[in-house]
Protein backbone atom coordinates (compact mmCIF):
# COMPACT_ATOMS: atom_id res chain seq x y z
CA UNK A 1 0.00 0.00 0.00
CA UNK A 2 1.02 3.63 -0.33
CA UNK A 3 2.06 6.29 2.18
CA UNK A 4 -0.41 9.15 2.00
CA UNK A 5 1.23 12.45 2.84
CA UNK A 6 -0.77 15.67 3.20
CA UNK A 7 1.24 18.63 1.89
CA UNK A 8 0.43 22.10 3.20
CA UNK A 9 3.03 24.52 1.82
CA UNK A 10 0.95 27.55 2.98
CA UNK A 11 2.74 30.90 2.48
CA UNK A 12 6.06 32.51 1.60
CA UNK A 13 9.05 30.18 1.46
CA UNK A 14 6.76 27.32 2.51
CA UNK A 15 5.87 27.14 -1.17
CA UNK A 16 9.56 26.72 -2.05
CA UNK A 17 10.82 24.38 0.66
CA UNK A 18 7.89 21.94 0.91
CA UNK A 19 8.10 20.97 -2.79
CA UNK A 20 11.84 20.37 -2.21
CA UNK A 21 11.04 18.05 0.69
CA UNK A 22 8.53 16.26 -1.51
CA UNK A 23 11.15 15.62 -4.19
CA UNK A 24 13.58 14.32 -1.56
CA UNK A 25 10.94 11.90 -0.24
CA UNK A 26 10.21 10.70 -3.76
CA UNK A 27 13.90 9.93 -4.23
CA UNK A 28 13.79 7.36 -1.41
CA UNK A 29 12.33 4.74 -3.72
CA UNK A 30 11.60 1.41 -2.11
CA UNK A 31 12.88 2.43 1.33
CA UNK A 32 9.38 3.69 2.08
CA UNK A 33 5.94 2.69 0.77
CA UNK A 34 5.13 4.50 -2.46
CA UNK A 35 4.37 8.07 -1.41
CA UNK A 36 1.14 9.66 -2.51
CA UNK A 37 0.92 13.42 -1.98
CA UNK A 38 -2.28 15.30 -1.29
CA UNK A 39 -1.94 19.08 -1.64
CA UNK A 40 -4.00 20.99 0.91
CA UNK A 41 -4.78 24.63 1.53
CA UNK A 42 -4.14 26.78 4.61
CA UNK A 43 -2.56 30.10 5.43
CA UNK A 44 -2.80 33.82 4.90
CA UNK A 45 -3.19 33.58 1.13
CA UNK A 46 -5.97 31.02 1.60
CA UNK A 47 -7.61 33.44 4.01
CA UNK A 48 -7.42 36.38 1.62
CA UNK A 49 -8.91 34.23 -1.16
CA UNK A 50 -11.51 32.17 0.61
CA UNK A 51 -12.05 34.06 3.87
CA UNK A 52 -10.82 31.17 5.98
CA UNK A 53 -7.24 30.36 7.03
CA UNK A 54 -7.82 26.69 7.74
CA UNK A 55 -10.54 25.24 5.49
CA UNK A 56 -12.59 22.44 7.06
CA UNK A 57 -11.79 20.36 4.00
CA UNK A 58 -8.07 20.45 4.89
CA UNK A 59 -8.66 19.13 8.40
CA UNK A 60 -11.13 16.52 7.14
CA UNK A 61 -8.75 15.15 4.51
CA UNK A 62 -5.83 15.10 6.95
CA UNK A 63 -7.97 13.13 9.40
CA UNK A 64 -9.53 10.66 7.02
CA UNK A 65 -7.13 10.24 4.09
CA UNK A 66 -3.60 10.99 5.26
CA UNK A 67 -1.05 8.91 7.16
CA UNK A 68 0.98 11.99 7.99
CA UNK A 69 1.58 15.55 6.79
CA UNK A 70 4.18 18.18 6.04
CA UNK A 71 3.45 21.81 6.79
CA UNK A 72 5.42 24.77 5.41
CA UNK A 73 4.90 28.13 7.07
CA UNK A 74 2.20 30.75 7.32
CA UNK A 75 2.46 34.53 7.04
CA UNK A 76 0.40 35.57 10.01
CA UNK A 77 -0.01 39.35 10.24
CA UNK A 78 1.19 41.06 13.42
CA UNK A 79 -1.97 43.13 13.63
CA UNK A 80 -5.43 41.87 14.57
CA UNK A 81 -7.38 40.84 11.49
CA UNK A 82 -11.04 40.04 12.09
CA UNK A 83 -11.78 36.41 11.28
CA UNK A 84 -8.13 35.39 10.90
CA UNK A 85 -6.45 32.99 13.27
CA UNK A 86 -3.14 31.17 12.72
CA UNK A 87 -3.94 27.87 10.99
CA UNK A 88 -0.88 26.09 12.33
CA UNK A 89 -1.84 26.79 15.93
CA UNK A 90 -5.39 25.62 15.09
CA UNK A 91 -4.17 22.50 13.28
CA UNK A 92 -2.00 21.40 16.19
CA UNK A 93 -5.10 21.62 18.40
CA UNK A 94 -7.53 20.04 15.91
CA UNK A 95 -5.30 16.99 15.42
CA UNK A 96 -4.22 16.98 19.07
CA UNK A 97 -0.57 17.19 18.08
CA UNK A 98 0.43 17.96 21.62
CA UNK A 99 4.20 17.78 21.27
CA UNK A 100 6.49 19.78 19.06
CA UNK A 101 9.81 17.99 18.92
CA UNK A 102 12.67 20.17 17.68
CA UNK A 103 16.13 18.63 17.45
CA UNK A 104 18.93 21.17 17.11
CA UNK A 105 22.23 19.64 16.09
CA UNK A 106 25.46 21.16 14.80
CA UNK A 107 26.76 19.04 11.98
CA UNK A 108 30.38 20.07 11.81
CA UNK A 109 31.44 21.48 15.20
CA UNK A 110 34.96 20.20 14.52
CA UNK A 111 35.25 22.83 11.80
CA UNK A 112 34.98 25.37 14.62
CA UNK A 113 32.17 27.26 12.94
CA UNK A 114 29.47 26.35 15.42
CA UNK A 115 29.62 25.07 19.00
CA UNK A 116 28.88 21.41 19.69
CA UNK A 117 25.12 21.42 20.02
CA UNK A 118 23.08 18.24 20.20
CA UNK A 119 19.82 18.89 21.95
CA UNK A 120 16.13 18.55 21.42
CA UNK A 121 13.53 21.08 22.50
CA UNK A 122 10.24 19.40 23.43
CA UNK A 123 7.64 22.12 23.25
CA UNK A 124 4.13 21.74 24.65
CA UNK A 125 1.98 22.48 21.65
CA UNK A 126 -1.62 23.06 22.73
CA UNK A 127 -1.84 25.57 25.57
CA UNK A 128 0.11 28.24 27.51
CA UNK A 129 -0.41 31.74 26.07
CA UNK A 130 -1.22 30.18 22.68
CA UNK A 131 -4.79 29.44 23.75
CA UNK A 132 -5.18 32.99 22.42
CA UNK A 133 -7.77 34.12 24.91
CA UNK A 134 -7.13 37.82 24.76
CA UNK A 135 -9.28 40.78 25.54
CA UNK A 136 -8.95 44.49 25.56
CA UNK A 137 -10.95 46.85 27.68
CA UNK A 138 -11.03 50.60 28.06
CA UNK A 139 -10.42 51.86 31.56
CA UNK A 140 -10.31 55.40 32.86
CA UNK A 141 -6.53 55.22 32.43
CA UNK A 142 -6.69 54.07 28.82
CA UNK A 143 -6.64 50.67 27.13
CA UNK A 144 -5.90 47.52 29.04
CA UNK A 145 -5.17 44.17 27.43
CA UNK A 146 -5.13 40.75 29.05
CA UNK A 147 -4.27 37.24 27.95
CA UNK A 148 -5.02 33.93 29.61
CA UNK A 149 -2.16 31.54 30.08
CA UNK A 150 -3.47 28.03 30.47
CA UNK A 151 -1.41 25.22 31.96
CA UNK A 152 -3.12 21.93 32.74
CA UNK A 153 -1.94 18.87 34.57
CA UNK A 154 -3.11 16.67 31.70
CA UNK A 155 -1.10 18.49 29.02
CA UNK A 156 1.94 18.90 31.27
CA UNK A 157 1.90 15.21 32.09
CA UNK A 158 1.70 14.02 28.51
CA UNK A 159 4.41 16.39 27.29
CA UNK A 160 6.46 15.32 30.30
CA UNK A 161 6.07 11.66 29.34
CA UNK A 162 7.00 12.42 25.76
CA UNK A 163 10.14 14.23 26.96
CA UNK A 164 11.15 11.39 29.31
CA UNK A 165 10.59 8.87 26.52
CA UNK A 166 12.80 10.89 24.18
CA UNK A 167 15.46 11.22 26.87
CA UNK A 168 15.45 7.44 27.32
CA UNK A 169 16.24 6.97 23.63
CA UNK A 170 19.24 9.28 23.81
CA UNK A 171 22.74 8.50 24.91
CA UNK A 172 22.97 11.11 27.68
CA UNK A 173 19.42 10.58 29.03
CA UNK A 174 19.37 14.04 30.50
CA UNK A 175 16.22 16.11 30.85
CA UNK A 176 16.00 19.82 31.69
CA UNK A 177 12.64 21.28 32.70
CA UNK A 178 12.34 24.89 31.57
CA UNK A 179 10.06 27.19 33.53
CA UNK A 180 9.75 30.47 35.40
CA UNK A 181 8.24 29.15 38.63
CA UNK A 182 10.07 31.69 40.71
CA UNK A 183 7.65 34.31 39.34
CA UNK A 184 4.73 32.31 37.96
CA UNK A 185 4.51 29.77 40.75
CA UNK A 186 0.93 28.75 39.97
CA UNK A 187 1.08 28.16 36.21
CA UNK A 188 4.76 27.33 35.67
CA UNK A 189 4.69 25.75 39.11
CA UNK A 190 2.08 23.26 37.90
CA UNK A 191 4.10 22.52 34.75
CA UNK A 192 7.31 21.98 36.68
CA UNK A 193 5.75 19.86 39.39
CA UNK A 194 3.75 17.71 36.94
CA UNK A 195 6.73 17.02 34.67
CA UNK A 196 8.87 16.19 37.70
CA UNK A 197 6.22 13.73 38.89
CA UNK A 198 6.32 11.78 35.61
CA UNK A 199 9.62 10.42 36.90
CA UNK A 200 7.94 8.83 39.89
CA UNK A 201 4.47 8.35 38.46
CA UNK A 202 2.95 5.00 39.52
CA UNK A 203 2.55 3.77 35.94
CA UNK A 204 6.18 4.67 35.18
CA UNK A 205 7.26 1.68 37.30
CA UNK A 206 10.88 2.72 37.35
CA UNK A 207 10.97 3.09 33.56
CA UNK A 208 12.58 6.52 33.78
CA UNK A 209 15.06 5.82 36.56
CA UNK A 210 18.00 6.15 34.20
CA UNK A 211 16.98 9.68 33.17
CA UNK A 212 18.66 12.49 35.09
CA UNK A 213 16.48 15.53 35.65
CA UNK A 214 17.59 19.11 36.01
CA UNK A 215 15.66 22.33 35.83
CA UNK A 216 16.50 25.83 34.65
CA UNK A 217 14.64 29.13 34.66
CA UNK A 218 13.88 30.12 31.10
CA UNK A 219 15.90 33.32 31.01
CA UNK A 220 19.07 31.78 32.37
CA UNK A 221 18.41 28.78 30.14
CA UNK A 222 18.88 31.06 27.11
CA UNK A 223 22.05 32.42 28.72
CA UNK A 224 23.44 28.94 29.32
CA UNK A 225 22.36 27.89 25.86
CA UNK A 226 24.72 30.49 24.42
CA UNK A 227 27.57 29.94 26.91
CA UNK A 228 27.58 26.18 27.33
CA UNK A 229 25.04 24.54 25.00
CA UNK A 230 26.63 21.15 25.63
CA UNK A 231 24.95 20.95 29.07
CA UNK A 232 21.58 20.46 27.41
CA UNK A 233 20.22 17.20 26.06
CA UNK A 234 16.40 17.18 26.15
CA UNK A 235 14.70 20.44 27.14
CA UNK A 236 10.98 20.34 27.93
CA UNK A 237 9.09 23.62 28.02
CA UNK A 238 5.66 25.22 27.97
CA UNK A 239 4.56 26.43 24.53
CA UNK A 240 5.90 30.01 24.43
CA UNK A 241 9.27 29.28 26.06
CA UNK A 242 9.74 26.32 23.73
CA UNK A 243 9.01 28.50 20.72
CA UNK A 244 11.59 31.10 21.74
CA UNK A 245 14.23 28.64 22.93
CA UNK A 246 14.20 26.70 19.68
CA UNK A 247 14.77 29.82 17.55
CA UNK A 248 17.61 30.78 19.91
CA UNK A 249 19.13 27.32 19.59
CA UNK A 250 18.81 27.58 15.80
CA UNK A 251 21.10 30.61 15.87
CA UNK A 252 23.78 28.48 17.52
CA UNK A 253 23.87 25.99 14.68
CA UNK A 254 24.02 28.59 11.95
CA UNK A 255 20.50 29.12 10.63
CA UNK A 256 16.79 28.66 11.19
CA UNK A 257 16.88 27.13 7.74
CA UNK A 258 18.48 24.01 9.23
CA UNK A 259 16.15 23.23 12.10
CA UNK A 260 13.28 20.78 11.64
CA UNK A 261 10.42 19.79 13.85
CA UNK A 262 7.66 17.30 14.07
CA UNK A 263 4.25 17.88 15.61
CA UNK A 264 3.30 14.64 17.26
CA UNK A 265 0.22 13.30 18.96
CA UNK A 266 -0.80 9.79 19.85
CA UNK A 267 -2.12 9.04 16.37
CA UNK A 268 -0.87 11.59 13.85
CA UNK A 269 2.41 13.20 12.91
CA UNK A 270 3.12 16.38 10.97
CA UNK A 271 6.59 17.54 9.99
CA UNK A 272 7.22 21.29 9.94
CA UNK A 273 10.36 23.42 9.67
CA UNK A 274 10.85 25.60 12.76
CA UNK A 275 11.19 28.76 10.67
CA UNK A 276 8.38 30.99 9.42
CA UNK A 277 7.48 32.20 5.94
CA UNK A 278 10.56 34.48 5.69
CA UNK A 279 8.97 37.33 3.72
CA UNK A 280 12.41 38.96 3.38
CA UNK A 281 13.60 36.20 1.05
CA UNK A 282 10.34 34.66 -0.24
CA UNK A 283 10.08 34.31 -4.00
CA UNK A 284 13.83 34.66 -4.55
CA UNK A 285 14.51 30.94 -4.75
CA UNK A 286 17.19 31.07 -2.05
CA UNK A 287 15.37 29.60 0.95
CA UNK A 288 17.25 26.80 2.64
CA UNK A 289 15.31 23.55 2.04
CA UNK A 290 17.26 21.58 4.65
CA UNK A 291 14.91 22.28 7.60
CA UNK A 292 12.02 20.89 5.54
CA UNK A 293 13.93 17.86 4.28
CA UNK A 294 14.96 17.11 7.85
CA UNK A 295 11.33 17.57 8.95
CA UNK A 296 10.35 14.95 6.39
CA UNK A 297 13.01 12.66 7.88
CA UNK A 298 11.65 13.22 11.40
CA UNK A 299 8.16 12.45 10.19
CA UNK A 300 9.28 9.22 8.50
CA UNK A 301 11.30 8.21 11.55
CA UNK A 302 8.29 8.59 13.83
CA UNK A 303 6.29 6.42 11.46
CA UNK A 304 8.95 3.74 11.74
CA UNK A 305 10.64 4.24 8.35
CA UNK A 306 14.08 4.44 9.89
CA UNK A 307 16.03 3.58 6.77
CA UNK A 308 14.41 6.29 4.66
CA UNK A 309 14.86 8.83 7.48
CA UNK A 310 18.52 7.88 7.94
CA UNK A 311 19.19 8.27 4.24
CA UNK A 312 17.70 11.77 4.16
CA UNK A 313 19.64 12.85 7.26
CA UNK A 314 22.91 11.40 6.01
CA UNK A 315 22.56 13.07 2.62
CA UNK A 316 21.82 16.45 4.21
CA UNK A 317 24.73 16.13 6.66
CA UNK A 318 27.11 15.35 3.80
CA UNK A 319 26.01 18.42 1.88
CA UNK A 320 26.47 20.63 4.96
CA UNK A 321 29.90 19.12 5.71
CA UNK A 322 31.15 19.59 2.17
CA UNK A 323 30.08 23.21 2.39
CA UNK A 324 30.25 23.87 -1.34
CA UNK A 325 26.51 24.00 -2.04
CA UNK A 326 24.82 26.13 0.58
CA UNK A 327 22.16 28.83 0.55
CA UNK A 328 22.98 32.45 1.57
CA UNK A 329 21.77 31.99 5.18
CA UNK A 330 24.83 29.74 5.58
CA UNK A 331 27.03 32.19 3.69
CA UNK A 332 26.72 30.18 0.49
CA UNK A 333 25.72 31.27 -2.99
CA UNK A 334 23.46 28.43 -4.02
CA UNK A 335 19.73 28.36 -4.63
CA UNK A 336 17.05 26.18 -3.06
CA UNK A 337 17.08 23.94 -6.14
CA UNK A 338 20.86 23.61 -6.18
CA UNK A 339 20.91 22.51 -2.54
CA UNK A 340 18.08 20.07 -3.24
CA UNK A 341 20.00 18.69 -6.24
CA UNK A 342 23.11 18.25 -4.08
CA UNK A 343 21.03 16.32 -1.53
CA UNK A 344 19.48 14.19 -4.29
CA UNK A 345 22.96 13.32 -5.59
CA UNK A 346 23.99 12.07 -2.15
CA UNK A 347 20.80 10.01 -1.98
Ligand code: NAI
Pocket residue numbers: 013017072073074075076077088256257258274275276277278279280281286287288289291327329
Ligand atom coordinates in the same frame (compact mmCIF):
# COMPACT_ATOMS: atom_id res chain seq x y z
P1 NAI B 1 11.07 33.64 9.98
O1 NAI B 1 11.46 32.35 10.58
O2 NAI B 1 10.15 33.60 8.83
O3 NAI B 1 12.39 34.43 9.51
C1 NAI B 1 13.42 34.83 10.42
C2 NAI B 1 14.74 35.02 9.64
O4 NAI B 1 15.28 33.74 9.29
C3 NAI B 1 14.56 35.79 8.34
O5 NAI B 1 15.67 36.61 8.14
C4 NAI B 1 14.51 34.69 7.29
O6 NAI B 1 14.96 35.09 6.02
C5 NAI B 1 15.43 33.64 7.89
N1 NAI B 1 15.01 32.28 7.48
C6 NAI B 1 13.96 31.58 7.97
N2 NAI B 1 13.85 30.40 7.33
C7 NAI B 1 14.83 30.37 6.41
C8 NAI B 1 15.22 29.41 5.43
N3 NAI B 1 14.57 28.24 5.27
N4 NAI B 1 16.26 29.70 4.64
C9 NAI B 1 16.93 30.86 4.79
N5 NAI B 1 16.62 31.81 5.69
C10 NAI B 1 15.58 31.56 6.50
O7 NAI B 1 10.48 34.52 11.17
P2 NAI B 1 9.75 35.96 11.12
O8 NAI B 1 10.41 36.83 10.15
O9 NAI B 1 9.69 36.36 12.53
O10 NAI B 1 8.27 35.66 10.65
C11 NAI B 1 7.81 35.82 9.32
C12 NAI B 1 6.39 35.29 9.21
O11 NAI B 1 6.38 33.90 9.46
C13 NAI B 1 5.38 35.91 10.17
O12 NAI B 1 4.23 36.22 9.46
C14 NAI B 1 5.13 34.82 11.18
O13 NAI B 1 3.81 34.86 11.66
C15 NAI B 1 5.35 33.59 10.36
N6 NAI B 1 5.76 32.42 11.15
C16 NAI B 1 5.13 31.25 10.87
C17 NAI B 1 5.49 30.09 11.50
C18 NAI B 1 4.79 28.84 11.13
O14 NAI B 1 4.09 28.79 10.14
N7 NAI B 1 4.92 27.79 11.87
C19 NAI B 1 6.55 30.08 12.52
C20 NAI B 1 7.18 31.34 12.71
C21 NAI B 1 6.78 32.48 12.05
Ligand code: MG
Pocket residue numbers: 243244247274
Ligand atom coordinates in the same frame (compact mmCIF):
# COMPACT_ATOMS: atom_id res chain seq x y z
MG1 MG C 1 8.53 29.93 16.20
